[in-house]
Amino acid sequence: MPELPEVETVRRGLAAVMEGRPITGVTVRRRDLRRPLPAGFEQALTGRTVVSIGRRAKYLLLHLDDGTVAIVHLGMSGRMVIDQAGGRETVGDFVHPAAALAGGRHEHVVFSVGNGTMVRFSDPRRFGLMDLSTEETLPAHPLLAALGPEPLDDAFDGPALAARLAGKKTPIKAALLDQRVVAGLGNIYVCEALFSAGLSPRRGAHTVRGARADHLVAALKAVLVDAIAAGGSTLRDHVTPSGEIGYFQYSFRVYGREGDPCPGCGRPIARIVQSGRSTFFCSACQR
């Protein structure tokens, strides 16, 4: 699930239980994530206090009191599960009760923060990763250095987006998924924002400028803000007995809705594949 809003939701959840607390232990069950967990990862964190938890794009940043920064990416299937004194809750996503119980198999890294509270990183597909950096070297870290602007920053506006799309022949859908153009967007919110802005995902990126760029930026910000708000509301939510997933999916207007009537015109939502990813859109409403 993790795109920017989900990662932000996870960040807030982790901040609530980790900020100001010492990391009393780190247990690693598997080091072979997308990249191998760096040597000395456990030692670098253990005994340190978490000053704050930040986010850059889809990366979580654990700022420690000695200037160490742990970088965490959730990949496609990564979750952070907070486990406090018996009660277990998931941050940023719903988890089926059975999955939560069986989740141990994929809990690759477990942080203890005292008071019996554990933060478990669970990631079945192991596309997630963790790395170490420092406050001084963080901006130049290879994972972060090339990232584009944060879409929710005030400085990110229509002209800023248009400037980054100038000369790009690639479809706007692919351009928005490129983290160097804008950081933090994923397949769901790109589809939703393009629908909201009335822009075809196939349109050449360079043609998105002027009023179109203004509308697209407004749509992107709106969908991200709404999703973060919805994510926040699911933060403490318990899994329904039926294991029903997400609040989020009820607000999707095109994503995953192939064949459903377009909320705008009633014609069926189409699905196409662009650069290997599904794109959902309305060919009548989106030009």
Next chain:
DNA sequence: AGGTCAACCTGAGCGC
């Protein structure tokens, strides 16, 4: 240089 695509890995859902 820019763009496209398979590969990384596991699980869920669907058709038969």
Next chain:
DNA sequence: TGCGCTCAGGTTGACC
């Protein structure tokens, strides 16, 4: 019940 196939919220390295 089970098998086999397709697809999945991301990133990247190899290849046109």
